[in-house]
Amino acid sequence: MIKTIAKxxxxxxxxxxxxxxxxxxxxxxxCTVGNQSCERITREQKIREDK
Amino acid sequence: xxxxxSYRDKHYVYDTGSGSLHECDERxxxxxxxxxxSLTEEELADIEALKREGLLFAPETDVRPVKSNEMKALxxxxxxxxxxxxxxxxxxxxxxxxxxxxxxxxxxxxxxxxLIERSGSRRVLEVDFFGGEPLMxxxxxxxxxxYAKAEAAKRGKxxxxxxxxxxxxxxxxxxxxxxxxxxxxxxxxxxxxxxHDAVRKTVNGKGSFDAVIDKIKKFVKIRGDRHYYVRGTxxxxxxxxxxxxxxxxxxGFESLSVEPVVTxxxxxxxxxxxxxxxxxxxxxxxxxxxxxxxxxxxxSFFHFHIDxxxxxxxxxxxxACGAGNEYFSVVPNGDLYPCHQFAGDAEWRMGSVLxxxxxxSLREKFASSCLFTRKKCGDCFAKFICSGGCSxxxxxxxxxxxxxxxVTCAMMKKRAECAMHVLASRxxxxx
Numbered sequence: 440m441i442k443t444i445a446k447x448x449x450x451x452x453x454x455x456x457x458x459x460x461x462x463x464x465x466x467x468x469x470c471t472v473g474n475q476s477c478e479r480i481t482r483e484q485k486i487r488e489d490k
Numbered sequence: 491x492x493x494x495x496s497y498r499d500k501h502y503v504y505d506t507g508s509g510s511l512h513e514c515d516e517r518x519x520x521x522x523x524x525x526x527x528s529l530t531e532e533e534l535a536d537i538e539a540l541k542r543e544g545l546l547f548a549p550e551t552d553v554r555p556v557k558s559n560e561m562k563a564l565x566x567x568x569x570x571x572x573x574x575x576x577x578x579x580x581x582x583x584x585x586x587x588x589x590x591x592x593x594x595x596x597x598x599x600x601x602x603x604x605l606i607e608r609s610g611s612r613r614v615l616e617v618d619f620f621g622g623e624p625l626m627x628x629x630x631x632x633x634x635x636x637y638a639k640a641e642a643a644k645r646g647k648x649x650x651x652x653x654x655x656x657x658x659x660x661x662x663x664x665x666x667x668x669x670x671x672x673x674x675x676x677x678x679x680x681x682x683x684x685x686h687d688a689v690r691k692t693v694n695g696k697g698s699f700d701a702v703i704d705k706i707k708k709f710v711k712i713r714g715d716r717h718y719y720v721r722g723t724x725x726x727x728x729x730x731x732x733x734x735x736x737x738x739x740x741x742g743f744e745s746l747s748v749e750p751v752v753t754x755x756x757x758x759x760x761x762x763x764x765x766x767x768x769x770x771x772x773x774x775x776x777x778x779x780x781x782x783x784x785x786x787x788x789x790s791f792f793h794f795h796i797d798x799x800x801x802x803x804x805x806x807x808x809x810a811c812g813a814g815n816e817y818f819s820v821v822p823n824g825d826l827y828p829c830h831q832f833a834g835d836a837e838w839r840m841g842s843v844l845x846x847x848x849x850x851s852l853r854e855k856f857a858s859s860c861l862f863t864r865k866k867c868g869d870c871f872a873k874f875i876c877s878g879g880c881s882x883x884x885x886x887x888x889x890x891x892x893x894x895x896x897v898t899c900a901m902m903k904k905r906a907e908c909a910m911h912v913l914a915s916r917x918x919x920x921x
Contacts, residue, residue: 440533441503444914446511448799453804454803456806457612460562460616460811471905472876473802473807474795476800
């Protein structure tokens with residue numbers, strides 16, 4: 440048995456550089472890009488929610 | 491590349507190339523590890539289907555990093571002094587191996603100008619008020635926020651501010667200001683009183699727990715649902731740090747981060763021999779984390795977040811942390827360093843916001859540093875999650891920003907596995 444738990448959504452825009460600086464997070468010593476969100480996806484989701 | 495790992499009685503396969511996470515039974519896990527196990531035709535067909543979908547044994551990316559000369563963020567050291575004398579402080583108890591001093595508003599304004607002028611088309615800029623203890627220079631923090639907002643408005647930009655504080659100077663005025671102006675506030679608190687007090691001392695040598703706990707609680711209560719982190723440090727003295735995380739959660743703090751210390755002080759430093767205990771501790775924390783979440787009294791632990799579905803694009807994931815290229819630290823006299831962990835080290839001085847100079851060769855060194863220049867990361871399953879780790883840690887432990895520190899890597903990998911297990915457990919409950 441093998442089942443998929445999670446897979447990345449296809450992103451319309453990549454490499455735009457809008458993401459926040461990795462080091463401005465809670466840790467300041469254990470920078471972990473995987474904890475971050477995509478700023479575009481977050482922003483677009485917020486726009487949809489606001490509508 | 492795939493990474494097959496087991497957590498308690500669960501078995502997972504993380505596909506590094508696609509960033510997908512799968513759960514499987516023990517036989518499939520053993521088969522995927524290369525053991526001599528016979529699977530049924532149906533089981534083999536499931537594996538082949540995932541391969542065809544590009545979710546298993548997917549080729550790894552050859553995308554290039556986001557390479558831009560646009561600046562995004564500054565860590566503004568508004569105060570190279572501190573009202574605490576924490577034993578493990580990487581910043582020399584706030585002084586950064588130099589005279590204790592405050593940043594003037596003139597230098598702060600120049601720093602804001604410097605960032606805006608070099609931010610190109612980027613609209614959102616970030617400033618972290620850092621120290622030492624930044625609230626010791628509260629007037630400059632306030633004036634800088636006011637100035638930055640006004641300048642940003644003129645240029646069609648927006649600032650997101652963060653403050654990192656030990657909480658000692660929090661009062662009604664400062665709480666109101668931080669809540670109004672800060673996108674995020676990081677409050678330093680190590681956990682249990684005896685753990686906190688053993689290292690986080692006042693100038694007079696007393697433990698500081700009693701002096702900060704009520705202030706931080708008050709701040710968080712007023713903060714409501716806006717971003718904050720109660721952020722602790724664990725050392726070799728409290729390898730049972732899951733108790734500290736849970737203690738903080740029991741105080742009502744819902745957004746937590748507890749980090750391994752960065753120090754070479756022998757009795758505090760995390761060393762390779764501590765790793766088995768630390769890995770067990772992350773598992774203990776993970777088990778309780780999931781249990782509390784299932785009972786509806788969960789909290790957020792920074793390192794157990796992993797966004798495999800909507801996280802950063804691959805270009806970002808291979809781009810390293812951005813220090814020394816898109817992110818800089820500015821110390822009180824206006825000098826620039828790649829990040830706060832390099833501040834005060836003359837070898838890494840990159841320029842000054844007062845003169846506008848910026849060392850192009852050093853910047854290029856950092857801009858060129860990425861996952862692909864960190865050769866040891868090549869065969870690591872977590873490389874697209876950690877992006878090659880912290881340049882400063884790499885340098886301080888191994889003398890090279892591109893040489894990952896094995897102890898940090900081991901902790902990172904364990905946290906990633908725990909985060910994946912948390913994600914799978916959450917999905918199982920939702921279904």
